[in-house]
Amino acid sequence: xKTILITLIGSLLLGxxxxxxxxxxxxxxxxxxxAGISLLSYDTNINSLTEGSGTSSGFxxxxxxxxxxxxxxxxxIQPELVYCSESAQNSxxxxxxxxxxxxxxxxxYAVSRMLTTINVPILxxxxxxxxxxxxxxxxxxxxxxxxxxxxxxxxxxxxxxxxPSVVNYDMTQTDQIQYGLLLGADYRILDEIFMDxxxxxxxxxxxxxxxxxxxFSNVAIGIGCLF
Numbered sequence: 001x002k003t004i005l006i007t008l009i010g011s012l013l014l015g016x017x018x019x020x021x022x023x024x025x026x027x028x029x030x031x032x033x034x035a036g037i038s039l040l041s042y043d044t045n046i047n048s049l050t051e052g053s054g055t056s057s058g059f060x061x062x063x064x065x066x067x068x069x070x071x072x073x074x075x076x077i078q079p080e081l082v083y084c085s086e087s088a089q090n091s092x093x094x095x096x097x098x099x100x101x102x103x104x105x106x107x108x109y110a111v112s113r114m115l116t117t118i119n120v121p122i123l124x125x126x127x128x129x130x131x132x133x134x135x136x137x138x139x140x141x142x143x144x145x146x147x148x149x150x151x152x153x154x155x156x157x158x159x160x161x162x163x164p165s166v167v168n169y170d171m172t173q174t175d176q177i178q179y180g181l182l183l184g185a186d187y188r189i190l191d192e193i194f195m196d197x198x199x200x201x202x203x204x205x206x207x208x209x210x211x212x213x214x215x216f217s218n219v220a221i222g223i224g225c226l227f
Contacts (some may be wrong), residue, residue, distance in 0.1 A: 034220040040058070044212040068226065074126065077123070079120065095107070192226045195224075
């Protein structure tokens, strides 16, 4: 995966740089913030009651600083430094069935997860229009991130077959270096103010154990300012 991302970055940089030869390069800085929906895909076989895969959702937000390098009228490169927080919750109630086939009482199963990361996406922009109000941009590029904290808790009440009612995962069970892809578009509503929509698809699993793995992605709407 690292090799693929490096090759992608190199190919895009070469193509854009060649098209920007003999053009004036301009650099602007900015800040951006966004909020949206985080999506968690998971697969677990902790015990017979919780086997299976699924998805859950929650709230996400991010703030970032950015540097826009305008190579020519059509292309730009935009590296960013992004702080991102994502969460997901889900719960269900089912009837416990004992090993002898006899149904038991109701069991509550709840999951709560929160992930915070620092990400460095390198976005390649296709610009349409002049750098002022009304400009439209298409964004795409790879992202590398570092997990700062992880809260991943599962609760079964009452406990099943003497298993602990709460299962916590620590940072030693995470893939701390994360790889992803970011796709999006933005529109300048004023000369220095823009709005955007982004899909951040995480390739890496944020948690990967013999009995459980999970991956966060998110969709967010944001607003930013260029200086």
